[in-house]
Amino acid sequence: MAGSALGIFIVYMLLSKANGNFDYKTLFAISIIPGVIGLVILLFVKEKKEHREIKREPFWKNAKNLDGNLKLYLVVTFIFTLGNSSNAFLILRAKSMGLTDANVIFLYFIYNLSAALFSVPFGNLSDKFGRKKILVSGYITFALVYFGFAVVSNTGVLFILFIMYGLYTAMTAGVERALISEISPVCLKGTMLGLQATIVGFALLPASVIAGLLWNAYGAQAPFIFGAVLSLLAAFLLIILMNRNHQQPLKN
Incomplete structure (x- = not known):
């Protein structure tokens, strides 16, 4: 998130100095440079290889034996993601209020900066008080932010909303992966993380399509x-249905 914030801040500075005349194609070309540098550095990373004898089976063969909380959370993830449309809608909402491209980018920088600053503190809180409490707080924060975007009429309020959106990201991005890892079978942790990402991916497309249709039919709110x-x-669903105690994970 810190890298994203820095990159977006550089974009903001370039757009500000260009007074709206900056070529976006050039901007995307410049963004390739740090990407290539990161790839080169990655080539020097040495991965620790562990030799373990694990019997691999398709996870769906033992789906009925998976932790009930895990299956529930995957359903919750799908429901939540259906309403979590692309961040482009937040940018479009800010743009519709008359902000310049540079100012919209600055608000997006504020979002990323907020997420970067609070990710570790909220990760620590989830270690101390439990993943579910932080995730529920994150979902409620998201709801408040989205209600705010629905009714906002003051550009100054947008600044606060983008900060709060960063708080939501800090409360959920790492914590949800930690929860998945904790309630997944030992031999399927990577698979369950991949399955959760797949579910998110399947939900994101209709989420943005639905958001676009609603915007066109009923307005930005x-x-x-x-x-x-x-x-x-x-x-x-997390508060009422997801228990603190879960089944013993499947053994290797």
């Missing part, structure tokens, strides 16, 4: 209200 409601539903 509609997709944000829709996302806020689904987020509160996801928080409710």
Whole structure:
């Protein structure tokens, strides 16, 4: 997140100095440079190889034996993601309020900076108080932010909303992966993380399509209200249905 914030800040500086005349193709070309540098550095990373004898089977063969909390959380993830449309809608909302491209990019920088600053503190809190409490707080924060985007009329309030959106990201991005790892079978941790990412991927496309249709049919407020409601539903499911105690994970 810190890298994203720095990259976006550089974009903001370039756009500000160009007074709106900056070529976006050049901007994307410049962004290739740090990507290539990161790839080169990665080539020097040595991975520690562990030789373990693990019987590999398709996870669906033992799906009925998976932890009930794990299966529930995968459902919650899908429900929440259906309302979590692309960040492009947040940018479009800010742009529709008359902000310049540079100012919109600055707000997105504020979001990334907020997420970077608070990710470790909220990760520590999840270690101390439990993953579910932080995730529920994150979903509720998301709902508040989306309700805010639905009714906002003051550009100054947008600044606060983007900070809060960063808080939501800090509360959920790492914590949800930690939760998946903890309640997954020992021999399927990577697979379950991949499955969760797959579910998110399947939900993201219709999420943005639904948001676009709602925006066109009912106005800019509609997709944000829709996302806020689904987020509160996801928080409710975690609070009411997801138990603290879970089954013993499948053994290797």
